[in-house]
Amino acid sequence: xxxxxxxxxxxxxxxxxxxxxxxxxxxxxxxxxxxxxxxxxxxxxxxxxxxxxxxxxxxxxxxxxxxxxxxxxxxxxxxxxxxxxxxxxxxxxxxxxxxxxxxxxxxxxxxxxxxxxxxxxxxxxxxxxxxxxxxxxxxxxxxxxxxxxxxxxxxxxxxxxxxxxxxxxxxxxxxxxxxxxxxxxxxxxxxxxxxxxxxxxxxxxxxxxxxxxxxxxxxxxxxxxxxxxxxxxxxxxxxxxxxxxxxxxxxxxxxxxxxxxxxxxxxxxxxxxxxxxxxxxxxxxxxxxxxxxxxxxxxxxxxxx
Ligand SMILES: NC(=O)c1ccc[n+]([C@@H]2O[C@H](COP(=O)([O-])OP(=O)(O)OC[C@H]3O[C@@H](n4cnc5c(N)ncnc54)[C@H](OP(=O)(O)O)[C@@H]3O)[C@@H](O)[C@H]2O)c1
Numbered sequence: 073x074x075x076x077x078x079x080x081x082x083x084x085x086x087x088x089x090x091x092x093x094x095x096x097x098x099x100x101x102x103x104x105x106x107x108x109x110x111x112x113x114x115x116x117x118x119x120x121x122x123x124x125x126x127x128x129x130x131x132x133x134x135x136x137x138x139x140x141x142x143x144x145x146x147x148x149x150x151x152x153x154x155x156x157x158x159x160x161x162x163x164x165x166x167x168x169x170x171x172x173x174x175x176x177x178x179x180x181x182x183x184x185x186x187x188x189x190x191x192x193x194x195x196x197x198x199x200x201x202x203x204x205x206x207x208x209x210x211x212x213x214x215x216x217x218x219x220x221x222x223x224x225x226x227x228x229x230x231x232x233x234x235x236x237x238x239x240x241x242x243x244x245x246x247x248x249x250x251x252x253x254x255x256x257x258x259x260x261x262x263x264x265x266x267x268x269x270x271x272x273x274x275x276x277x278x279x280x281x282x283x284x285x286x287x288x289x290x291x292x293x294x295x296x297x298x299x300x301x302x303x304x305x306x307x308x309x310x311x312x313x314x315x316x317x318x319x320x321x322x323x324x325x326x327x328x329x330x331x332x333x334x335x336x337x338x339x340x341x342x343x344x345x346x347x348x349x350x351x352x353x354x355x356x357x358x359x360x361x362x363x364x365x366x367x368x369x370x371x372x373x374x375x376x377x
Pocket of ligand 1: 089090091092093119120148267268269270271272273274309326327328329330331334337
């Protein structure tokens, strides 16, 4: 088996552009192309999937038009069978116009999840993709409902051979892994890629429950809002970036925007020396996250967070 090497901030850059907006047909293609070209110009990587509309096409075309070299991508692959996962690696390579994928997000379900926990055949298929050079690094996607499997594999040692890091929702309102897995990741010094930098949008929208935010997020936004002023951060964007990028183990944060000027800000502020939030503020957020993990997330149904 190939041995995982860990993933670092240099591999991905601190801010990675999520591409749900880049594949959103509600936005005209020219503005999505401009966004992707700006990401390429700034050296910002993409988090993408062949299921995000035509995001992969837009990325490929933008990279080719801007002549900025191959795009640096995290591609989502899975789900139930090894053949399915291998097929999706090949699909992404083709759609993105690459020779290989720099990073894949392993979304494991069914037989693949069982194999992962027990070191079964599916693991061999993933290891082969790496030795054959089709995939360079692997991040395991985790949710509260799959934290048990990830923990088991970590404890049995399979993870150290296959997985270079873990990817899950991580922002001031969400830390979507169980407390037991979070502690084990911290102890192991595992690399973490956080998703949903802004928990889905601006804090005002979240506290007012606009934009379709779930009730649990609205409650959390109201609990966290007073800490923004207390932290000295000028707004939710700075607060969220500082929270995500100074938490132990976090190497990158994946966030989305459809606007070039917002991408420029996210990229710029994630590159400058990132000041941790004041200790009291960070500790309060971590305490809230521990509480939410047991009181709410542990009982959440798959897909409900
Ligand atoms: N299971 C998975 O793999 C999974 C699940 C969810 C998400 N993701 C990934 O994570 C990415 C990010 O997720 P997300 O969109 O939920 O998270 P997000 O980054 O927390 O929120 C994005 C929202 O924030 C808004 N925003 C950005 N900058 C802003 C600013 N300066 N002021 C006010 N609002 C601002 C954007 O609006 P505008 O577009 O109008 O700027 C957008 O609606 C996705 O694109 C996807 O790649 C992966």
